[in-house]
Amino acid sequence: xxxxxxxxxxxxxxxxxxxxxxxxxxxxxxxxxxxxxxxxxxxxxxxxxxxxxxxxxxxxxxxxxxxxxxxxxxxxxxxxxxxxxxxxxxxxxxxxxxxxxxxxxxxxxxxxxxxxxxxxxxxxxxxxxxxxxxxxxxxxxxxxxxxxxxxxxxxxxxxxxxxxxxxxxxxxxxxxxxxxxxxxxxxxxxxxxxxxxxxxxxxxxxxxxxxxxxxxxxxxxxxxxxxxxxxxxxxxxxxxxxxxxxxxxxxxxxxxxxxxxxxxxxxxxxxxxxxxxxxxxxxxxxxxxxxxxxxxxxxxxxxxxxxxxxxxxxxxxxxxxxxxxxxxxxxxxxxxxxxxxxxxxxxxxxxxxxxxxxxxxxxxxxxxxxxxxxxxxxxxxxxxxxxxxxxxxxxxxxxxxxxxxxxxxxx
Amino acid sequence: xxxxxxxxxxxxxxxxxxxxxxxxxxxxxxxxxxxxxxxxxxxxxxxxxxxxxxxxxxxxxxxxxxxxxxxxxxxxxxxxxxxxxxxxxxxxxxxxxxxxxx
Numbered sequence: 144x145x146x147x148x149x150x151x152x153x154x155x156x157x158x159x160x161x162x163x164x165x166x167x168x169x170x171x172x173x174x175x176x177x178x179x180x181x182x183x184x185x186x187x188x189x190x191x192x193x194x195x196x197x198x199x200x201x202x203x204x205x206x207x208x209x210x211x212x213x214x215x216x217x218x219x220x221x222x223x224x225x226x227x228x229x230x231x232x233x234x235x236x237x238x239x240x241x242x243x244x245x246x247x248x249x250x251x252x253x254x255x256x257x258x259x260x261x262x263x264x265x266x267x268x269x270x271x272x273x274x275x276x277x278x279x280x281x282x283x284x285x286x287x288x289x290x291x292x293x294x295x296x297x298x299x300x301x302x303x304x305x306x307x308x309x310x311x312x313x314x315x316x317x318x319x320x321x322x323x324x325x326x327x328x329x330x331x332x333x334x335x336x337x338x339x340x341x342x343x344x345x346x347x348x349x350x351x352x353x354x355x356x357x358x359x360x361x362x363x364x365x366x367x368x369x370x371x372x373x374x375x376x377x378x379x380x381x382x383x384x385x386x387x388x389x390x391x392x393x394x395x396x397x398x399x400x401x402x403x404x405x406x407x408x409x410x411x412x413x414x415x416x417x418x419x420x421x422x423x424x425x426x427x428x429x430x431x432x433x434x435x436x437x438x439x440x441x442x443x444x445x446x447x448x449x450x451x452x453x454x455x456x457x458x459x460x461x462x463x464x465x466x467x468x469x470x471x472x473x474x475x476x477x478x479x480x481x482x483x484x485x486x487x488x489x490x491x492x493x494x495x496x497x498x499x500x501x502x503x504x505x506x507x508x509x510x511x512x513x514x515x516x517x518x519x520x521x522x523x524x525x526x527x528x529x530x531x532x533x534x535x536x537x538x539x540x541x542x543x544x545x546x547x548x549x550x551x552x553x554x
Numbered sequence: 555x556x557x558x559x560x561x562x563x564x565x566x567x568x569x570x571x572x573x574x575x576x577x578x579x580x581x582x583x584x585x586x587x588x589x590x591x592x593x594x595x596x597x598x599x600x601x602x603x604x605x606x607x608x609x610x611x612x613x614x615x616x617x618x619x620x621x622x623x624x625x626x627x628x629x630x631x632x633x634x635x636x637x638x639x640x641x642x643x644x645x646x647x648x649x650x651x652x653x654x655x656x
Contacts, residue, residue: 251564311563348563356569363565367557371570376560385563 160330162323165293166232166258166316167192168330169300171202172338173256176227179207179218183237184270185320186260190232212237216244216255223253224359226347228304231255234320235262235276242280245313249284249386251360252348254307254314256300257285261432261483262320263518271519272320274432278460278484278492284386286314286393287460289432291417293323293330298410301338305400308345310393312386319433319483321519333408341407390462397459415464417456420446421471424453426531427508429480431457431493434515434522438481441527452531457493465500472501475508477538479531482548483516490548509538512548526551572626577611581629583644585622591641594618605633605642 160168166189170178178197180190196202205222209215212233219229233241238259248255259277263269277287288303290296296318303314318324349359367378377385398413405411419439421427426445428438435456445452455471472478478501482491489495494512501508511534516522530551567573589595593602595618606614613623614633622633634642 349566358567358569358573360565361567361574368575370560370567371572372568374560375557376567377557377562377565381557382563382565389563 156332156334158330158332159327160293160297160332161188161325161327162293162296162318163188163260163325164192165297165330166300166318167196168332169297170230170258171196172297172333172335173230173301173304173342174228174339175202175204175230175256177205177207177219177222177229178231179209179215179222179229180231180233181209181212181215181237183212183234183262185262185272185324186232186234186237186258188324189258189260193230212240213244216241216248216257219255219257220244220248220251220253223248223255223347224251224349225351226345226349228308228345229253229255230257232258232260234260235264235270238276238280239264242283245280245283245285247360248313250382252311252386252389254304254311254345256303256307257313257315258300259315259317260320260324261317269518270320272322273483273517273519274317274319275484275517277315277317278486280315281461281492284312284390285461286310286312286390286397288314288316289458289460290316290318290323291433291436291456291458293318293326293328294410296323297330297332298404298408298412301333301342302397302400302404302412304345305342305403306393306397309396309400310389311348312389312393317432322433331408331410337407341404393462394459394464397462412458415457415459415467416471417454417458418471419454419456421453421455421474423474424451425475426450426452426477426479426535427455427472427475428452428527428531429455429457429478429493429497431460432483434481434483437522437524438527440524441531444524444528445531450531450535460493460496463496463500468497468500469504469506472497472506472508475506477511477531477534478508479511479513479534481513481515481522481527481530483514483522485514485517485548494548509534509543511538511545514548514550514552517552520552522551576625577628578623578625581624581627582647583629583631584647585627585629585631585633586643586645587620587622588641588643589619591639592619592637593639593641594620596639602638604636604638608632608636 197206307314401412430438442452480494615621
């Protein structure tokens with residue numbers, strides 16, 4: 144691997160950054176041209192830091208102050224359609240308010256990058272962390288990437304632009320509010336010239352030119368139509384098929400971009416999820432975001448007690464890596480999925496996805512689901528250990544299927 | 555033959571006559587002009603043309619007599635409403651051609 148190490152960027156420097164400042168650095172390094180965001184806890188420091196960069200002339204971007212999150216994303220989609228690299232950030236209620244425009248960005252195939260600092264949804268009011276906000280937007284056609292620590296935040300944002308601009312699908316980079324957003328840790332900040340080498344300028348597929356006028360997002364009815372030049376053009380359904388196809392095919396790009404990033408910066412992201420000791424594991428903990436780090440601590444404790452436990456830390460939630468999950472869980476007999484979100488009336492979203500991936504495969508593991516950490520409830524490694532032990536015991540007693548998830552709370 | 559040949563990945567078109575298809579196919583009512591009542595015809599000079607002014611699809615000509623491009627007339631009936639001489643009547647397509655023929 145000498146060839147690889149030669150290419151590794153050398154000028155990277157170690158900083159102590161919280162998640163929000165790591166995100167702002169990633170945006171700056173990505174040479175974003177238009178930023179429109181509305182402050183909301185716990186995302187506010189991202190927008191504040193970016194506005195300072197623009198004010199001080201450190202970032203050559205247009206910072207557009209808007210009156211709402213809906214407008215923020217409307218500005219980003221409009222700027223993206225004329226060829227600018229755009230960014231917005233939000234949390235919880237702000238993301239919910241963007242819901243309509245999330246569909247517009249994805250439907251128009253605009254490579255907007257959005258940072259979602261994961262926060263619980265009201266009611267009741269709560270400003271602390273869970274993943275209900277971004278999970279509630281999973282069907283809007285965005286790629287969703289979850290990060291475990293602040294290094295992954297900065298790295299994922301830089302990669303997000305390359306992915307989005309390759310497959311023309313917007314990307315949401317998610318990280319846990321407070322757990323990451325307001326927690327400082329060492330972060331390797333890449334040098335600008337290396338990021339420039341990694342991330343080429345944005346080439347839009349939508350060209351607005353007075354000499355060649357275009358309509359975008361015109362009313363597109365059910366059936367294909369023949370345009371004025373006699374070409375058969377997509378109907379609504381064909382365009383929606385193409386969005387699904389783009390997400391289905393984006394896995395390859397996500398892996399390739401993650402690998403290229405690794406070759407240049409020494410941190411490889413050539414994966415859809417992080418694997419921790421899955422090789423011999425017959426019990427697998429599944430978690431997403433910072434919880435996947437806590438799960439590693441829990442797995443260590445369970446290993447000490449003699450259990451063969453591994454961790455699958457989901458990184459890319461959309462597109463969901465079904466085939467990779469089946470492969471990774473091949474040896475498992477028990478899969479314990481921890482969700483910081485819930486699809487009310489059913490179960491945690493990642494649990495549903497894991498079960499759906501395993502359906503019809505050769506993996507016949509028992510799947511257990513625990514709802515944890517809602518509204519910033521602390522999740523301790525000890526609690527994860529107890530949940531796994533409880534699951535092992537109940538499986539041993541022949542309790543294979545539970546209709547609904549178990550909750551780690553005091554009710 | 556699928557629609558991939560258009561090579562679009564989002565809803566896209568170039569402004570041109572007919573870009574939205576032959577919108578006359580949407581019509582269920584038909585403007586019938588009584589030329590003897592139409593003011594420009596009666597006066598034999600360019601006048602009135604309110605129908606031309608108000609037509610949202612710009613399918614009415616400012617000529618004597620006026621002509622309506624039926625390939626794109628959607629049959630909205632605004633011309634009939636604005637005509638001060640009541641020279642335009644909207645007729646249902648099936649009344650006009652009861653056997654479903656032109």
